[in-house]
Amino acid sequence: MNPDDGGQGSSQTTSNGRASSPATRQSPVRSATAALLTDEQAARDVLGMSARKFADVMKEPWMPRPVVLGPRMRRWVRSELEAAILNAPRQANPGSEPAQLRRAKIDRMKARGVPA
Secondary structure: OOHHOOOOOOEEEEEOOOEEOOOOOOOOOHHHOOOOEEHHHHHHHHOOHHHHHHHHHHOOOOOOOEEEEEEOOEEEHHHHHHHHOOOOOOOOOOOOOOOHHHHHHHHHHHHHOOOO
């Protein structure tokens, strides 16, 4: 024990007075890389969709831009994706079907002779 360290030894104290060991603290680099997701992880884990559908959704204006780490390596920031989901456009009339489905249904009814 060193008399100059007040009997603390080699451990450091945190703001709440507890000793912290270097192994329990998380590196800022590690926490930042944990927030970066591949296309597949972003699609599956955050948005709950297939990678193919994610490729279409990436082009939407409300989607954030990826972090480009190399010519063929892009990553997505989890918090930005989650914020984009919260701010994504909503369906105008909940429960209404898209126009192309409605048109197809009308066409089928006409083909069968059912009055529209």
